[in-house]
Amino acid sequence: MLPDAVYRDLVTTLFAMTMPIIGFGILYVLVGALIYFKWHDPLIAALTGSAAIVTVGRVWLIKAYDSAGRTNQDIASLRIWERRYACLTYMVALLLAALHIRALSAHEPLAHIGTISLIFTFGAGIVSRNASRPRLCVISLSLVVGPTAIAMLLHAASGSDKVSHPEFFVLQALLLVAVTLMSLQSVRHLYISSVEHLTTKHDLATLARYDPLTGLPNRLLLRETFQANIQPSAADEQMAIHYLDLDGFKAVNDRHGHPAGDAMLREVARRLQVTIRAEDVACRLGGDEFLLLQCQVRHQDQADLLARRIIKQLSEPYLINGVEMRITASVGIAMAPEFGLELERLMAFADTALYRSKAKGKAQVHFCTTEDLHQSGLAVA
Known part of the structure; x- marks a missing residue:
C-alpha cells in the first residue's frame, strides 16, 4: 500500500x-x-x-x-x-x-x-x-x-x-x-x-518538518502554520502563542537517565496532541520546551483556559518503565496581533511571559504585558 x-x-x-x-x-x-x-x-x-x-x-x-x-x-x-x-x-x-x-x-x-x-x-x-x-x-x-x-x-x-x-x-x-x-x-x-x-x-x-523524538512539528512547520493562520478571518479574532517549559524535567533526566526522559517527552507530546483542537498546533522547540499556536481565539479567557487544561494534563503522573514520575508545566502567553504579527518576536514575548510565570512558582500561567517587555528591554513592533 x-x-x-x-x-x-x-x-x-x-x-x-x-x-x-x-x-x-x-x-x-x-x-x-x-x-x-x-x-x-x-x-x-x-x-x-x-x-x-x-x-x-x-x-x-x-x-x-x-x-x-x-x-x-x-x-x-x-x-x-x-x-x-x-x-x-x-x-x-x-x-x-x-x-x-x-x-x-x-x-x-x-x-x-x-x-x-x-x-x-x-x-x-x-x-x-x-x-x-x-x-x-x-x-x-x-x-x-x-x-x-x-x-x-x-x-x-x-x-x-x-x-x-x-x-x-x-x-x-x-x-x-x-x-x-x-x-x-x-x-x-x-x-x-x-x-x-x-x-x-x-x-x-x-x-x-517534524521532531524525530516526539513526532511533533518543529520550527519550520510551526513557521509555515503561523504564516497560514496569522491573518484573522474576523475582526475580533486573535492567536495565542503559548510557550511551555516542563518543571522538574531535569530532575527526571538526572535521576532516571535520558531514556526515561525521552519516554516522558513522547508522552508529553501525546498529551498535548489530545488536549488541543485540530486547528491548533503543538511544536517541540528543543529540550523540554514546547510551543502552542492557538488559532481563532475570541477572548483571552480561551487562551487561559487552554493553558490551565494543559498544565492539568501534564501534571498527571507518568508511568515510565514501571516507575511513577511527576512533573508540572509553566506557560507564558503572547497574543497576536496585540503584540505584533512576527513569529520570532511573538515567541520572544511569550518566552518573557514564561519567565514571569516561573517566577510565580510551578504550574503557573502568565500573559505577556507591556510592562513585562519594558522590564526585559523588549518593545512591541
Missing part, C-alpha cells in the same frame, strides 16, 4: 499531460480523415469522430480535476478521478485498435503505416506519461496491441499472391508484441524508481 502523499503525487502525473493528449487526438483525426477521404468508409468516419469526442472528454476531465482541487482532495475522491481517466484511456486504445483493424481490410500500405505508427506513438506515450500507474499501462497496451496483433495474424493467414506478404504481417505482429513486453518492463522499472524517489522526498520533508 502506497503512502497517501506518494499516491497523490503519482495521480498528479496523470492530469499534467493536456498537450500530449490533444496532440495525439489531432494525429488520430488526421490519419482517420486521410483514410476516409480515400475510401469514404462510414466506419472510419465514425471511429475518427469518436476519437475526437473522447479527446475532448479527456481534456475536460483534466480541467474538471483542476477545478475540484487537484491533490487537495481525499484519497477516495482521487481514486474516482483516476478510474475516470483510465476509462477514457481504455476507450482511446480500443478506438485505435479498431481503426487499424479496419485499415487491414484493404491492402493499402500507406493506411497501414499510418495506423501502426499511431499505435507505436500511443504506446510510447503511455509508457513515458503513465508509468506511475502500471495497471493503467498494462490494460491500455493490452487493449490496443492484443486485437491488433491478432488481426495481423488473421490477415496473414487469409492468403495473398504477394511475395512474403504473410511472413511480413506475422513478423510485424511478433515485433509489436515484443516491443510491448519490453515497454512493460520499462514501466515496471520507472514505477519502482518513481515510488522510491517520491517516498524519499516525502520522508525527507517529514524529517525537515
Whole structure:
C-alpha cells in the first residue's frame, strides 16, 4: 500500500499531460480523415469522430480535476478521478485498435503505416506519461496491441499472391508484441524508481518538518502554520502563542537517565496532541520546551483556559518503565496581533511571559504585558 502523499503525487502525473493528449487526438483525426477521404468508409468516419469526442472528454476531465482541487482532495475522491481517466484511456486504445483493424481490410500500405505508427506513438506515450500507474499501462497496451496483433495474424493467414506478404504481417505482429513486453518492463522499472524517489522526498520533508523524538512539528512547520493562520478571518479574532517549559524535567533526566526522559517527552507530546483542537498546533522547540499556536481565539479567557487544561494534563503522573514520575508545566502567553504579527518576536514575548510565570512558582500561567517587555528591554513592533 502506497503512502497517501506518494499516491497523490503519482495521480498528479496523470492530469499534467493536456498537450500530449490533444496532440495525439489531432494525429488520430488526421490519419482517420486521410483514410476516409480515400475510401469514404462510414466506419472510419465514425471511429475518427469518436476519437475526437473522447479527446475532448479527456481534456475536460483534466480541467474538471483542476477545478475540484487537484491533490487537495481525499484519497477516495482521487481514486474516482483516476478510474475516470483510465476509462477514457481504455476507450482511446480500443478506438485505435479498431481503426487499424479496419485499415487491414484493404491492402493499402500507406493506411497501414499510418495506423501502426499511431499505435507505436500511443504506446510510447503511455509508457513515458503513465508509468506511475502500471495497471493503467498494462490494460491500455493490452487493449490496443492484443486485437491488433491478432488481426495481423488473421490477415496473414487469409492468403495473398504477394511475395512474403504473410511472413511480413506475422513478423510485424511478433515485433509489436515484443516491443510491448519490453515497454512493460520499462514501466515496471520507472514505477519502482518513481515510488522510491517520491517516498524519499516525502520522508525527507517529514524529517525537515517534524521532531524525530516526539513526532511533533518543529520550527519550520510551526513557521509555515503561523504564516497560514496569522491573518484573522474576523475582526475580533486573535492567536495565542503559548510557550511551555516542563518543571522538574531535569530532575527526571538526572535521576532516571535520558531514556526515561525521552519516554516522558513522547508522552508529553501525546498529551498535548489530545488536549488541543485540530486547528491548533503543538511544536517541540528543543529540550523540554514546547510551543502552542492557538488559532481563532475570541477572548483571552480561551487562551487561559487552554493553558490551565494543559498544565492539568501534564501534571498527571507518568508511568515510565514501571516507575511513577511527576512533573508540572509553566506557560507564558503572547497574543497576536496585540503584540505584533512576527513569529520570532511573538515567541520572544511569550518566552518573557514564561519567565514571569516561573517566577510565580510551578504550574503557573502568565500573559505577556507591556510592562513585562519594558522590564526585559523588549518593545512591541
